[in-house]
Amino acid sequence: xxxxxxxxxxxxxxxxxxxxxxxxxxxxxxxxxxxxxxxxxxxxxxxxxxxxxxxxxxxxxxxxxxxxxxxxxxxxxxxxxxxxxxxxxxxxxxxxxxxxxxxxxxxxxxxxxxxxxxxxxxxxxxxxxxxxxxxxxxxxxxxxxxxxxxxxxxxxxxxxxxxxxxxxxxxxxxxxxxxxxxxxxxxxxxxxxxxxxxxxxxxxxxxxxxxxxxxxxxxxxxxxxxxxxxxxxxxxxxxxxxxxxxxxxxxxxxxxxxxxxxxxxxxxxxxxxxxxxx
Amino acid sequence: xxxxxxxxxxxxxxxxxxxxxxxxxxxxxxxxxxxxxxxxxxxxxxxxxxxxxxxxxxxxxxxxxxxxxxxxxxxxxxxxxxxxxxxxxxxxxxxxxxxxxxxxxxxxxxxxxxxxxxxxxxxxxxxxxxxxxxxxxxxxxxxxxxxxxxxxxxxxxxxxxxxxxxxxxxxxxxxxxxxxxxxxxxxxxxxxxxxxxxxxxxxxxxxxxxxxxxxxxxxxxxxxxxxxxxxxxxxxxxxxxxxxxxxxxxxxxxxxxxxxxxxxxxx
Numbered sequence: 001x002x003x004x005x006x007x008x009x010x011x012x013x014x015x016x017x018x019x020x021x022x023x024x025x026x027x028x029x030x031x032x033x034x035x036x037x038x039x040x041x042x043x044x045x046x047x048x049x050x051x052x053x054x055x056x057x058x059x060x061x062x063x064x065x066x067x068x069x070x071x072x073x074x075x076x077x078x079x080x081x082x083x084x085x086x087x088x089x090x091x092x093x094x095x096x097x098x099x100x101x102x103x104x105x106x107x108x109x110x111x112x113x114x115x116x117x118x119x120x121x122x123x124x125x126x127x128x129x130x131x132x133x134x135x136x137x138x139x140x141x142x143x144x145x146x147x148x149x150x151x152x153x154x155x156x157x158x159x160x161x162x163x164x165x166x167x168x169x170x171x172x173x174x175x176x177x178x179x180x181x182x183x184x185x186x187x188x189x190x191x192x193x194x195x196x197x198x199x200x201x202x203x204x205x206x207x208x209x210x211x212x213x214x215x216x217x218x219x220x221x222x223x224x225x226x227x228x229x230x231x232x233x234x235x236x237x238x239x240x241x242x243x244x245x246x247x248x249x250x251x252x253x254x255x256x257x258x259x260x261x262x263x264x265x266x267x268x269x270x271x272x273x274x275x276x277x278x
Numbered sequence: 279x280x281x282x283x284x285x286x287x288x289x290x291x292x293x294x295x296x297x298x299x300x301x302x303x304x305x306x307x308x309x310x311x312x313x314x315x316x317x318x319x320x321x322x323x324x325x326x327x328x329x330x331x332x333x334x335x336x337x338x339x340x341x342x343x344x345x346x347x348x349x350x351x352x353x354x355x356x357x358x359x360x361x362x363x364x365x366x367x368x369x370x371x372x373x374x375x376x377x378x379x380x381x382x383x384x385x386x387x388x389x390x391x392x393x394x395x396x397x398x399x400x401x402x403x404x405x406x407x408x409x410x411x412x413x414x415x416x417x418x419x420x421x422x423x424x425x426x427x428x429x430x431x432x433x434x435x436x437x438x439x440x441x442x443x444x445x446x447x448x449x450x451x452x453x454x455x456x457x458x459x460x461x462x463x464x465x466x467x468x469x470x471x472x473x474x475x476x477x478x479x480x481x482x483x484x485x486x487x488x489x490x491x492x493x494x495x496x497x498x499x500x501x502x503x504x505x506x507x508x509x510x511x512x513x514x515x516x517x518x519x520x521x522x523x524x525x526x527x528x529x530x531x532x533x534x535x536x537x538x539x540x541x542x543x544x545x
Binding site for chain 1: 285288289291292295296299300301302303304305306308309317318319320382383384386387388389390391392393394395396397398399400401402417421422474478481482483484485489498501502505506510513514517518520521524525527528532
């Protein structure tokens with residue numbers, strides 16, 4: 001199975017070098033990468049993609065960690081919270097994007113409520129969050145999906161640290177802030193980092209949400225590449241793999257960082273486990 | 279501030295944050311019943327079941343797409359569990375020096391753009407003359423979503439340990455017997471969780487299917503034009519139809535896992 005995946009990546013890589021089967025290295029050319037990098041929309045698209053991925057993953061990391069921390073401090077097993085968080089987590093991207101527009105667009109439910117309560121006097125006073133240049137709407141949509149993911153990933157670490165050192169420190173009168181800095185955050189940090197990284201990767205490759213909530217120009221990389229690939233223009237079709245490889249290279253970098261953190265996390269777990277056994 | 283108000287404040291903050299995450303579903307439900315809902319009305323001025331009757335029309339595209347989606351998701355789920363179960367078991371038990379490399383290869387679809395891989399896979403499917411078939415959609419979904427299954431199963435195997443299996447074998451249980459009576463019952467929660475992850479991810483996928491099998495019209499593909507065209511009412515009803523599978527599965531899963539918890543407590 002994994003062969004099929006890597007085979008797919010390999011085919012795209014060969015295509016991006018302009019090679020068709022049977023692959024002969026003599027035909028290799030960097031022409032497509034050159035064309036793509038010269039294209040003025042490339043820089044805009046790349047920056048937008050990176051910004052959307054960064055904004056959404058950081059927001060999700062912050063909100064998700066907050067929810068996880070609060071849940072571990074104030075519930076017994078977090079069972080109910082976990083159940084509730086599953087709903088947005090399991091919501092398809094198309095539905096999530098749709099739902100968030102209905103809530104937060106200028107004619108959305110929130111703007112209606114604000115008008116009804118007299119905070120706003122006109123629809124136009126509600127900020128335009130979607131179809132914007134900065135990718136704010138796309139980030140919001142992604143963060144909505146990613147926040148529960150981070151919360152669920154991080155929750156066990158907060159809970160474990162609270163049950164062990166946290167509650168002892170609390171009994172001894174240590175305030176929340178100090179416990180947060182000295183106990184909870186250090187325990188959960190690697191997990192937070194990993195989840196944020198996964199979200200970043202998701203954000204960088206995301207398609208539906210940025211496409212539905214963003215502008216038509218500049219587009220995020222995967223959306224642009226998709227259009228070229230599906231389009232009828234043969235020159236465009238040959239550019240799509242090159243853009244794809246740009247996405248994959250950025251993914252590879254974050255994957256490398258991911259495995260570095262992952263290994264350290266496992267080592268640390270092994271040490272604490274050995275310590276508790278001794 | 280005394281301890282009680284403090285605890286209450288924490289709870290309040292938690293409730294607010296979680297409510298924020300659930301809030302977007304409110305307009306989705308209202309819109310699915312709205313025929314006319316102009317700004318700034320808080321409730322629709324005209325209600326109708328038009329969208330629902332369109333979406334739930336037995337001859338309509340929505341239910342056909344729903345069936346198509348369910349079939350693909352079910353196929354991907356079945357293929358994942360059959361392929362991943364042995365792999366996950368091997369990865370938890372083995373000390374092979376190839377293990378890290380295989381882990382990286384197997385988890386890659388989680389960290390590397392599946393859409394880029396799908397473009398290449400499409401070409402592979404064309405070579406195999408599988409393009410635009412349900413099988414290619416199932417294969418692509420299996421490739422991309424099986425790492426979820428792997429992750430969950432590995433955690434399950436690690437938590438379960440091997441002691442009971444060894445005991446059963448020492449007592450003369452055959453390998454099939456051990457698998458059926460000892461291993462599988464205790465892996466049920468992990469398998470259930472893994473299956474629902476794969477199923478739900480596959481249900482919601484649009485681009486992947488479109489790239490490898492554009493002839494297979496899944497529910498997201500039926501829904502997309504309505505969303506893009508801004509037909510809010512139909513889009514909302516279709517979205518809820520798409521979500522219905524996740525909700526049913528969530529409830530089933532919760533029953534399965536909760537039962538498990540209760541039996542463990544009783545033991």
